[in-house]
Amino acid sequence: MNAEFVNPLEIKRPWSLAALFKDAHESLYVWLNYDTGEVSFTRWDTVPEELYDVRPVARAYTHNYALPNGLPCSRTLIYGPAAGGLGEAGAFKLQTCGERIDALVPFLGFKNRELGAHIINKKVGEALLFIERFAGQFSISYASLFAVLAFSPNEKCMQYIHTALELERVHNHIWVMHKLAGDASQKVATAHLAAMTEELLRINLRLLGHRYGMGFLRHGPREYEEFYGKIRTLHEEFTGLSEELLNSRIFIDRLHTTCKLDADAVLLNDTGGIPARAAGVARDARKYGVLKALYSNFVPHTEQDGDALARLMVRINEVEDSLAMLESAEWGACKFKPANAFRYGFIETPPGDAFMAVRVEDGRVREFMLRPASLPLYHAFSVGIKGNVFTDFPFALDSFGIYFADADSHGRWL
Amino acid sequence: MWMLRGLKKGVLTTRFPKGEADAPLTLRPVKMDKCPFARDEFSCLACGLCEMKESTEKIEIKDTIPLKSSIHIFVMDVGSCAACNREVSLLKAPQYDLHRLGLFFTPTPKHADVMLVLGAPTEKMVPVLKEAYELMPEPKAVVALGACANGAFGQKVEDTVPVSARISGCPPQPVEILKVLLGVAGRWNE
Ligand code: SF4
Numbered sequence: 001m002n003a004e005f006v007n008p009l010e011i012k013r014p015w016s017l018a019a020l021f022k023d024a025h026e027s028l029y030v031w032l033n034y035d036t037g038e039v040s041f042t043r044w045d046t047v048p049e050e051l052y053d054v055r056p057v058a059r060a061y062t063h064n065y066a067l068p069n070g071l072p073c074s075r076t077l078i079y080g081p082a083a084g085g086l087g088e089a090g091a092f093k094l095q096t097c098g099e100r101i102d103a104l105v106p107f108l109g110f111k112n113r114e115l116g117a118h119i120i121n122k123k124v125g126e127a128l129l130f131i132e133r134f135a136g137q138f139s140i141s142y143a144s145l146f147a148v149l150a151f152s153p154n155e156k157c158m159q160y161i162h163t164a165l166e167l168e169r170v171h172n173h174i175w176v177m178h179k180l181a182g183d184a185s186q187k188v189a190t191a192h193l194a195a196m197t198e199e200l201l202r203i204n205l206r207l208l209g210h211r212y213g214m215g216f217l218r219h220g221p222r223e224y225e226e227f228y229g230k231i232r233t234l235h236e237e238f239t240g241l242s243e244e245l246l247n248s249r250i251f252i253d254r255l256h257t258t259c260k261l262d263a264d265a266v267l268l269n270d271t272g273g274i275p276a277r278a279a280g281v282a283r284d285a286r287k288y289g290v291l292k293a294l295y296s297n298f299v300p301h302t303e304q305d306g307d308a309l310a311r312l313m314v315r316i317n318e319v320e321d322s323l324a325m326l327e328s329a330e331w332g333a334c335k336f337k338p339a340n341a342f343r344y345g346f347i348e349t350p351p352g353d354a355f356m357a358v359r360v361e362d363g364r365v366r367e368f369m370l371r372p373a374s375l376p377l378y379h380a381f382s383v384g385i386k387g388n389v390f391t392d393f394p395f396a397l398d399s400f401g402i403y404f405a406d407a408d409s410h411g412r413w414l
Numbered sequence: 415m416w417m418l419r420g421l422k423k424g425v426l427t428t429r430f431p432k433g434e435a436d437a438p439l440t441l442r443p444v445k446m447d448k449c450p451f452a453r454d455e456f457s458c459l460a461c462g463l464c465e466m467k468e469s470t471e472k473i474e475i476k477d478t479i480p481l482k483s484s485i486h487i488f489v490m491d492v493g494s495c496a497a498c499n500r501e502v503s504l505l506k507a508p509q510y511d512l513h514r515l516g517l518f519f520t521p522t523p524k525h526a527d528v529m530l531v532l533g534a535p536t537e538k539m540v541p542v543l544k545e546a547y548e549l550m551p552e553p554k555a556v557v558a559l560g561a562c563a564n565g566a567f568g569q570k571v572e573d574t575v576p577v578s579a580r581i582s583g584c585p586p587q588p589v590e591i592l593k594v595l596l597g598v599a600g601r602w603n604e
């Protein structure tokens with residue numbers, strides 16, 4: 001890695017701040033040009049205070065959040081870490097005035113399991129076990145990214161990886177729809193979407209050897225003759241169900257204008273993934289990430305409004321595409337050899353892009369970095385939620401499809 | 415239209431516990447004695463580095479709570495990867511429909527009979543776990559759910575609070591979670 005010593009304030013757009021690993025002596029900055037897919041590393045001895053104004057997402061990478069001074073009517077509260085509504089061990093600090101949320105900051109670290117530390121000096125095959133468990137829902141994405149960086153998978157295996165990634169995208173997107181329908185008390189739709197998620201996880205188990213794809217590179221692909229028939233049935237069902245859901249005014253009204261993040265906010269906050277695409281900014285690691293060869297004619301779906309509804313629309317279109325791809329997917333067995341090198345790159349997990357860098361020497365991992373997908377998206381959520389009322393909170397948060405387990409996996413280990 | 419859709423799909427709910435659980439089985443190690451990570455049956459991560467085959471979960475019931483017609487469950491995440499959480503949420507899916515068995519989730523430990531603990535206890539969550547346990551009324555039971563809660567990454571739930579039941583899996587499937595919940599209530603026995 002060639003990292004020049006440069007003041008981060010000198011780096012201008014179109015470079016986006018894609019990751020920042022801060023330690024006691026020096027900070028490592030990772031920059032991404034979303035237009036060309038170029039990645040550049042720089043070093044600097046501090047994180048300058050002014051950086052938080054020009055690159056607000058830096059707060060997410062350094063956990064440097066504070067609530068602003070409130071109004072006379074302001075109340076501050078901490079929501080989490082064991083609040084049933086969040087579904088995970090994580091929290092937010094909120095400033096409210098009556099029902100209105102004036103400010104919110106993510107309060108992370110409750111799920112810091114330091115899994116990255118377990119990886120160092122492990123053989124690459126053993127390291128995979130920990131990588132698959134940063135975020136269970138994105139296990140396939142992280143294992144695939146690691147496989148491409150630390151091994152050199154054969155061509156048939158790359159097709160298998162592609163299949164597994166799309167299965168992961170579909171079950172996550174449908175789960176997000178399930179949660180949003182639940183938030184709007186659409187009980188029948190919620191049940192249908194949960195049933196569909198369960199069906200997809202059973203397909204995963206039969207083909208990949210695990211419901212969330214953990215160990216899919218070792219367990220699978222397994223013989224599963226009914227795969228194509230099951231996917232076709234699910235596809236048909238999904239198309240009908242999403243059309244029906246979008247005809248529900250009660251549901252749509254709860255999502256429309258909720259937690260809006262427009263294109264300017266996306267650019268200022270260096271946001272990628274679904275929130276960017278929902279605001280008309282076509283950022284998608286399938287175009288610039290390590291697996292771009294698998295997505296040669298890929299054009300990301302975009303919407304314009306940047307609200308929870310636009311994020312849902314992007315997801316629905318992506319599920320349609322992924323299911324169509326899966327209907328004719330092919331794959332073969334995996335063969336690997338460890339690649340002794342320093343490699344890095346991005347992958348598009350279901351909610352957005354993630355960055356990983358790995359140094360392998362003598363078949364063992366000597367350096368590892370992860371900027372998980374959820375971390376900058378919690379930041380994006382904190383930007384979009386301002387001015388919303390408290391009853392919008394579940395719709396807003398669930399529309400991002402992100403996890404505290406994932407966000408808390410951020411780090412660099414040597 | 416929703417109703418027609420439901421009728422078309424028919425009944426999806428498993429016959430368990432009256433009949434067989436119809437979900438496909440999880441891959442688990444054939445033998446535990448060669449684990450390079452020194453995991454036991456409860457903390458095995460089902461990683462696939464040893465020989466695996468389809469098999470059922472391992473459940474240990476140490477204490478049962480007196481039989482009740484309905485059981486309220488508080489879900490406590492102390493450091494999971496979030497897959498265990500999804501499996502617990504899927505208990506409400508039509509395939510499992512936990513309410514038909516008198517099982518209900520509660521958002522507060524103050525109303526809970528059972529605390530279902532997921533994940534590897536992190537430094538920040540250990541005090542929260544203790545506090546939640548203290549808040550539960552008697553009689554109460556704690557279930558350590560999955561490999562992480564049973565020491566896959568060091569700390570176990572039972573290092574912090576008394577555990578009435580344990581279940582293996584990474585993650586345990588919803589139908590397996592039903593077994594341990596009914597087991598701790600004395601309503602199911604292998
Ligand atoms: S953790 Fe992996 S290697 Fe160890 S017993 Fe379980 S499956 Fe086998």
Ligand code: SF4
Nearest residue numbers: 495498560561562584
């Ligand atoms: S037991 Fe497995 S699935 Fe459950 S939290 Fe731990 S790593 Fe995730």
